Amino acid sequence: MPASSAQVEIKGMQMIRSELIQKIADENPHLFQRDVDRIVSTIFDEITEAMANGNRVELRGFGAFSVKRRDPRIGRNPRTGEAVEVEEKHVPFFKTGKLLRDRLNGN
Amino acid sequence: MAEKTLTRMDLAEAVHSEVGLSRNDSADLVEAVLRHISDALVDGETVKISSFGTFSVREKSARIGRNPKTGEEVPIHPRRVLSFRASHLMKERVAAGNRR
Numbered sequence: 001m002p003a004s005s006a007q008v009e010i011k012g013m014q015m016i017r018s019e020l021i022q023k024i025a026d027e028n029p030h031l032f033q034r035d036v037d038r039i040v041s042t043i044f045d046e047i048t049e050a051m052a053n054g055n056r057v058e059l060r061g062f063g064a065f066s067v068k069r070r071d072p073r074i075g076r077n078p079r080t081g082e083a084v085e086v087e088e089k090h091v092p093f094f095k096t097g098k099l100l101r102d103r104l105n106g107n
Numbered sequence: 108m109a110e111k112t113l114t115r116m117d118l119a120e121a122v123h124s125e126v127g128l129s130r131n132d133s134a135d136l137v138e139a140v141l142r143h144i145s146d147a148l149v150d151g152e153t154v155k156i157s158s159f160g161t162f163s164v165r166e167k168s169a170r171i172g173r174n175p176k177t178g179e180e181v182p183i184h185p186r187r188v189l190s191f192r193a194s195h196l197m198k199e200r201v202a203a204g205n206r207r
Contacts, residue, residue, distance in 0.1 A: 014153040015143075023143050024136065039122050039136050044159040046113070046121040048197050052204030055111045057118075062141045063189070067201055090205035092160075092198060094191035103149050104164060104187040 051092050061099035068093045115141075148189060160193040 017040070025036045047065055050057050057065040067090050075086040096104075115137050122133035144154050144162065154162040164187050172183040193201070 013147075013151065014155055015147040016155045017157050017159075020140065020143055020154070020156070024139055027139060028136075035126055039126055039128075039133075040140060042122050042125045043118050043137060043140055044156060046118050048159065048200055050111075050113045050117075051197070052200045053111075054205050055113055057113045059115060059118075059141060062145060063191075067205060069205075089202050092193040092201045094160075094162075094193075096189040100145050100148070100189065103145065104189060 054090075059097065061097045063097040063100060064095050066093050066095070067091070151187075156194075158194050158196045160191055160197055162189060162191050164188070165190055 021033070021036050021040050024040065025031065025033050028036065031039075047057050051065055051067050054067055056067075059065075070089050070091055072088040073086050075084050076082065077084055115134065118137045119130060119134040122128060122136060123130050126133070128136070147154050148162055148164055151164055153164070156162075167186050167188055169185045170183050172181050173179065174181055
């Protein structure tokens with residue numbers, strides 16, 4: 001999705017998967033790092049798997065993952081201008097939960 | 108599509124059966140993952156989970172909105188919104204799994 005001038009991504013810090021795993025490992029010294037790795041992977045895989053099966057994952061306060069259907073349409077090859085049929089497809093969608101939305105805005 | 112809704116409990120159950128931790132500990136770990144992601148986002152960080160997707164915070168500037176019922180103009184204050192961009196792998200798996 002192209003960013004309009006009204007929305008600017010906040011540049012700067014980021015957290016990647018390995019850093020998330022490290023934070024969880026630090027809080028759980030009784031677990032092996034490889035187990036924390038499996039735990040974190042299991043959680044994300046389960047969410048993806050649910051959506052691949054057409055299901056929703058609702059995590060109150062955080063947000064909800066669901067699948068949206070995109071109708072078939074006539075697309076166009078941007079280089080040649082040729083019309084091409086684009087099949088119906090399903091795409092992942094995330095809606096932010098109320099608590100997290102409020103927290104992002106300091107409430 | 109016979110749609111089902113999964114919750115934290117289902118994720119904890121998956122951790123329990125995959126890793127063998129108690130259901131309580133599994134639930135705590137699911138919560139910890141969500142808490143760390145939320146905290147990083149609230150701090151304005153982007154959260155990149157490889158092969159899953161990227162959560163990022165965007166700043167929306169103030170604009171004049173309109174109450175669709177009354178037509179009345181209302182100021183919309185600047186705010187931060189969360190956007191999620193699914194990884195290619197997730198997009199592929201979701202598209203493939205839902206294909207008829």
